[in-house]
Amino acid sequence: MDNKHNIRHSFEPDEHELPQKPAYPSGLDRRKFLKLFGGGLAVAFVLPDMFLFAGETLPPGSSVLPTNQVGAWIHIGEDGTVSVYTGKVEVGQNIRTSLSQIVAEELHVPITSIKMVMGDTDLVPYDAGTFGSRSTPQMGGQLRRAAATARLALIEMAAKTWNVDPKSLKVDEGIVVNTTTNNKIKFGELTKGQQLLLPISNEAPVTAAADWKVAGKTVPKVNGRSFLTGKHEYVSDMKVPGMLYGKILRAPSYGAKLIEADVSKAKAFPGVVVVHEGDFVGVAAPDIRTAGKALHAIKAKWDETTGQPSNSTIFDYLVKNGSGVGGGRNSGDPKGNIEEGLKTADHTHTKTYNISYIAHVPLEPRAALAQWAGGKLTVWTGTQRPFGVQQDLSEIFKLPKEKVRVIMPDTGSGYGGKHTGEAAIEAARLSQEAKKPVKVVWTREEEFTWAYFRPGGLIEVNSGVKNDGTITAWKFLNYNSGGAAINTQYKILNHHIAHIPSNTPLKQGSYRGLAATANVFARESHITDLARLVKMDQLDFRLKNADDARLTAVLETAAKAFGWKTSAKATGHGYGIACGLDKGGYVATCAEVVVNAHKEVKVIRVTQAFECGAIVNPLHLESQIMGSMVQGLGGALFEAINFAGGKILNSSLSAYRVPRFSDMPKMQIITIDRKDLPSAGAGEAAIIGIAPAIRNAILDASGVGLSTLPMLPNGVIS
Amino acid sequence: MVLIVNGVKHEVSLEPDVELLSVLRNELNLTGSKYGCGEGACGACTVLINGTPSRACITTIGSVVGKEITTIEGLEKNGSLHPVQEAFLQSDPFQCSYCASGMIMSAVALLNNNPAPTDDAIVTAMNGNICRCGTYINIVNAIKLASNHK
Numbered sequence: 001m002d003n004k005h006n007i008r009h010s011f012e013p014d015e016h017e018l019p020q021k022p023a024y025p026s027g028l029d030r031r032k033f034l035k036l037f038g039g040g041l042a043v044a045f046v047l048p049d050m051f052l053f054a055g056e057t058l059p060p061g062s063s064v065l066p067t068n069q070v071g072a073w074i075h076i077g078e079d080g081t082v083s084v085y086t087g088k089v090e091v092g093q094n095i096r097t098s099l100s101q102i103v104a105e106e107l108h109v110p111i112t113s114i115k116m117v118m119g120d121t122d123l124v125p126y127d128a129g130t131f132g133s134r135s136t137p138q139m140g141g142q143l144r145r146a147a148a149t150a151r152l153a154l155i156e157m158a159a160k161t162w163n164v165d166p167k168s169l170k171v172d173e174g175i176v177v178n179t180t181t182n183n184k185i186k187f188g189e190l191t192k193g194q195q196l197l198l199p200i201s202n203e204a205p206v207t208a209a210a211d212w213k214v215a216g217k218t219v220p221k222v223n224g225r226s227f228l229t230g231k232h233e234y235v236s237d238m239k240v241p242g243m244l245y246g247k248i249l250r251a252p253s254y255g256a257k258l259i260e261a262d263v264s265k266a267k268a269f270p271g272v273v274v275v276h277e278g279d280f281v282g283v284a285a286p287d288i289r290t291a292g293k294a295l296h297a298i299k300a301k302w303d304e305t306t307g308q309p310s311n312s313t314i315f316d317y318l319v320k321n322g323s324g325v326g327g328g329r330n331s332g333d334p335k336g337n338i339e340e341g342l343k344t345a346d347h348t349h350t351k352t353y354n355i356s357y358i359a360h361v362p363l364e365p366r367a368a369l370a371q372w373a374g375g376k377l378t379v380w381t382g383t384q385r386p387f388g389v390q391q392d393l394s395e396i397f398k399l400p401k402e403k404v405r406v407i408m409p410d411t412g413s414g415y416g417g418k419h420t421g422e423a424a425i426e427a428a429r430l431s432q433e434a435k436k437p438v439k440v441v442w443t444r445e446e447e448f449t450w451a452y453f454r455p456g457g458l459i460e461v462n463s464g465v466k467n468d469g470t471i472t473a474w475k476f477l478n479y480n481s482g483g484a485a486i487n488t489q490y491k492i493l494n495h496h497i498a499h500i501p502s503n504t505p506l507k508q509g510s511y512r513g514l515a516a517t518a519n520v521f522a523r524e525s526h527i528t529d530l531a532r533l534v535k536m537d538q539l540d541f542r543l544k545n546a547d548d549a550r551l552t553a554v555l556e557t558a559a560k561a562f563g564w565k566t567s568a569k570a571t572g573h574g575y576g577i578a579c580g581l582d583k584g585g586y587v588a589t590c591a592e593v594v595v596n597a598h599k600e601v602k603v604i605r606v607t608q609a610f611e612c613g614a615i616v617n618p619l620h621l622e623s624q625i626m627g628s629m630v631q632g633l634g635g636a637l638f639e640a641i642n643f644a645g646g647k648i649l650n651s652s653l654s655a656y657r658v659p660r661f662s663d664m665p666k667m668q669i670i671t672i673d674r675k676d677l678p679s680a681g682a683g684e685a686a687i688i689g690i691a692p693a694i695r696n697a698i699l700d701a702s703g704v705g706l707s708t709l710p711m712l713p714n715g716v717i718s
Numbered sequence: 719m720v721l722i723v724n725g726v727k728h729e730v731s732l733e734p735d736v737e738l739l740s741v742l743r744n745e746l747n748l749t750g751s752k753y754g755c756g757e758g759a760c761g762a763c764t765v766l767i768n769g770t771p772s773r774a775c776i777t778t779i780g781s782v783v784g785k786e787i788t789t790i791e792g793l794e795k796n797g798s799l800h801p802v803q804e805a806f807l808q809s810d811p812f813q814c815s816y817c818a819s820g821m822i823m824s825a826v827a828l829l830n831n832n833p834a835p836t837d838d839a840i841v842t843a844m845n846g847n848i849c850r851c852g853t854y855i856n857i858v859n860a861i862k863l864a865s866n867h868k
C-alpha cells in the first residue's frame with residue numbers, strides 16, 4: 001500500500017469545498033440504472049444543457065447516463081414506494097428528514113411512503129460530499145424539481161389512461177384524482193409495468209414556500225425511533241460473520257519514520273493477521289482484546305522529527321511561514337488606498353487576533369468495516385465524502401471504481417471533520433490480507449491525534465474611523481486559517497483583505513463554518529472597538545455601516561428580542577453584539593456576561609437571530625442553530641489543542657474540554673422565515689456570531705478586549 | 719461468570735478485568751451503549767447497574783457479577799417504549815443521536831430517583847453526558863416532558 005498517499009495526506013482548509021465537477025464519471029450505466037429501479041417511473045436530475053436522454057431512449061451510441069450531471073433521482077415503484085437516491089449523507093443535520101419533506105411536498109405523497117437511499121456509491125449518483133451547507137439549497141432544489149417533474153408525468157399518465165384533460169386532475173396523498181368524476185388511481189397502478197426514465201423538466205411548477213404543507217413544518221426525525229432504542233447501527237456497531245477487529249500501530253509523533261518493527265510476537269497470537277508495509281503496521285484479530293494485545297506486542301523503533309512548533313510558538317510560526325500577501329483564495333479585491341484612508345481617519349486601531357487549532361470531536365470516532373468478495377471491495381464508513389473515499393480506495397488498491405463500493409450509514413456526526421477515509425483504508429488493507437471482513441474503530445485518542453484540525457491562524461487588522469462612524473480604512477490579513485467569510489459586510493472606503501496560507505504543522509481541514517469563525521471573530525471584535533473609539537453604540541455603529549438589508553434585519557431582530565436598548569444592565573454585566581453572513585445564512589448574536597471581582601466570567605444569556613431563506617423544518621433548523629451556537633461556545637471560551645514536539649498533549653475528553661450541560665447560558669433563538677427566498681443550509685453560519693458577541697460583552701463589562709480564541713481557557717480574564 | 723443483562727443471564731468466560739462496554743458491544747451484540755471516550759468522561763456508554771447510572775467503559779465485568787445491568791435495549795417492553803423514550807420521541811431533541819442511549823439511560827436513572835427534578839437537578843445529573851452536537855437545551859426539555867413537571 002502506498003502510505004504516502006493515504007494516511008498522511010494533508011489538504012488545504014477548503015480544498016474539498018470547491019464546487020468541483022468529478023474528474024471521472026461514476027459507474028452508474030444505463031443497464032445498471034434500469035436494473036436498479038426495475039419497473040416504475042424514475043426521474044433523474046440532469047443539468048438542463050446536458051439533456052442527453054429523454055423519455056426512455058438514449059441517443060444512439062451512448063450507453064452511459066451522463067452521471068456526472070445527474071445530481072439525484074427519484075423512483076416511484078409499482079407498490080407506490082417513492083425512493084430518493086442522493087449522494088448526500090446524514091451526520092445529524094437531519095437532511096434525511098428535510099429532503100423527505102421536500103419530496104413529499106412536491107410529489108403530494110405522505111412522508112412515510114418515502115425511502116431515502118443516501119451515500120451508497122453503488123446506488124446513488126456521484127456527489128462531491130456533504131459540506132458547505134449545500135444539501136438544502138442544491139440537493140433540496142434538485143429534488144424539488146425532480147419530484148415536481150414526476151408529479152406532472154404521473155398526472156399526464158393518468159390523463160392518458162382516462163382520456164381526459166390533465167388540468168382536470170389533481171394529486172393527493174399519492175393518488176391522482178379526477179376532480180370532475182372523482183375517479184382515483186394510485187401512483188403505483190400508473191407506474192405498474194412501465195419502465196420510464198425522465199429527465200427533470202424545468203416546466204414542472206414547484207410549490208411556492210408560502211403554500212407548503214409538509215415542507216416548512218416541524219416533522220420528527222424520520223428514523224428517530226431507531227436511535228432512541230439503540231437499534232440504529234452506526235458503522236462502529238456493525239458486525240458481519242467472520243469479522244476481525246483491526247488495530248493500527250501509530251507513530252509516537254507527527255513526521256516520525258518507522259525504522260524497524262518486530263511483529264513476530266504479534267503474529268504468534270492465534271488467529272492474528274499482521275500487515276507490515278512501509279510505515280503501515282496493523283493487526284487484525286478475532287476479538288478486540290487479542291487485537292489490542294497483538295498491537296501491544298509489536299516492538300517498533302521510530303525516527304522522530306525534531307524542532308516542531310508548539311501551541312505557544314505557533315502564531316509566530318504561522319506568520320514566518322506565510323506564503324506572502326495575496327497567495328490565498330478568497331482574497332478580496334483591494335479597494336481604494338489604505339494609507340489615504342488611515343490619514344483621513346479621526347482614530348486608527350491596530351490589533352492582532354489569534355485563533356487556536358481545535359478538534360471536531362465527533363462523538364462517534366472514525367470507523368470502517370471492509371469486506372472483499374469476488375474482487376470487489378465494500379466498505380461501510382462514516383464519511384462526509386463517500387465518493388471521495390471510493391476514489392482513494394480505488395487508487396490505493398488499484399481497482400476500477402465499480403469494484404469499490406462505499407456505504408455510509410447515518411453517522412455519529414462530522415462537523416466537517418470526516419471528509420477523509422483513513423479508517424476505511426486501514427480496514428480495507430487488513431481485510432485484504434486477512435481475507436475476512438475487518439472492522440477498525442478509532443479510539444478517542446486516535447481521533448484527536450490522527451484526524452485533522454480546524455486550522456489555527458493569526459489575523460492582523462489595521463483600520464481607521466471617522467468621528468461620525470464612517471470606516472475609512474480596513475486592512476485585514478489572515479494567516480493560515482482561511483478565507484471563508486473574510487470579506488466585510490460593511491461600507492468601507494478603502495480596504496485590503498487577504499488570506500495568506502502558511503505551512504501548518506498540524507494536519508488541518510474543514511470544520512463547521514471553516515474560517516468564518518476566525519474571520520468574523522476578528523472583524524466583529526474590531527468593529528466594536530471602532531464603535532467604542534467614536535463613542536457610538538455597538539448596534540448603532542453596525543446599523544450605520546451595514547451594507548445588506550438581510551443583515552440589518554437579523555441585527556434588529558436579535559437586538560429587539562434581547563432588549564439591547566430596553567433592558568437594564570446590572571453592575572458587572574456587559575452586553576455584546578456581533579453579526580455576519582456565510583453560505584447564504586445571516587446571523588446576529590447578542591450576549592450578556594457578568595464579570596466578577598476575580599475576573600471570572602459567566603455567560604448569562606445569548607440571543608441569536610438567524611435567517612436562511614424559506615425554512616424547511618423549523619424544529620430541526622432550531623437544533624442546527626443551537627448546535628452551532630454550542631459548538632461555537634466551546635471554541636470561543638475553552639477549546640484548544642495543545643501540542644509540542646509533534647505530539648498532541650490533550651488527546652482525551654478529560655483533557656480537552658467540550659461544552660456540557662452546565663456551560664449552557666440561557667439561549668433564545670429567533671428564526672426569520674423568508675418564504676420569498678430560496679432555502680439555504682443552516683449547519684454553518686449559525687456558529688460565527690457567538691464568539692465575538694461574548695468577547696464584546698466581556699469588553700463592555702470589564703474594559704478588556706480579548707483577542708485570542710479560546711478567550712477563557714481557565715474561566716478568568718488573564 | 720454470569721452477567722444479568724436486561725433480565726437475561728449470560729455466561730461469559732472472560733477475565734474479570736475486561737470492561738463491561740466491550741462485552742456488551744462485542745460479545746453480547748448489545749451495541750446501543752456507545753463508545754465515546756473510554757475513560758468515563760462522555761457518558762455515551764451509560765448503563766444502569768442495580769438502577770445506578772454507571773459508565774460501562776470503566777466498569778469491569780468482575781465488579782458487576784450478579785447485579786442487574788440495564789442497557790438501552792432493556793427499556794422497551796413488549797414493543798412499547800419506556801416513558802422516557804416516549805418523551806424523547808415526542809420532543810425529537812437530537813441531531814446525530816450518537817449520545818442518545820447514554821442520555822436516555824442517565825435521564826431514566828434521574829427520573830427514577832426524582833420524578834420532578836428542577837432544571838439545576840437535571841443539569842447536575844446529566845453533566846457527565848456529552849452531546850457534541852450541542853442539543854443540551856432540547857434534552858433538558860425532553861427530560862422535563864418525561865417528568866412530573868409538565
Ligand code: FES
Nearest residue numbers: 754755758761775
Ligand atoms: S465511553 Fe464511557 S464515558 Fe465515554
Ligand code: FES
Nearest residue numbers: 813815817849851
Ligand atoms: S446528537 Fe450528536 S452527540 Fe448528541
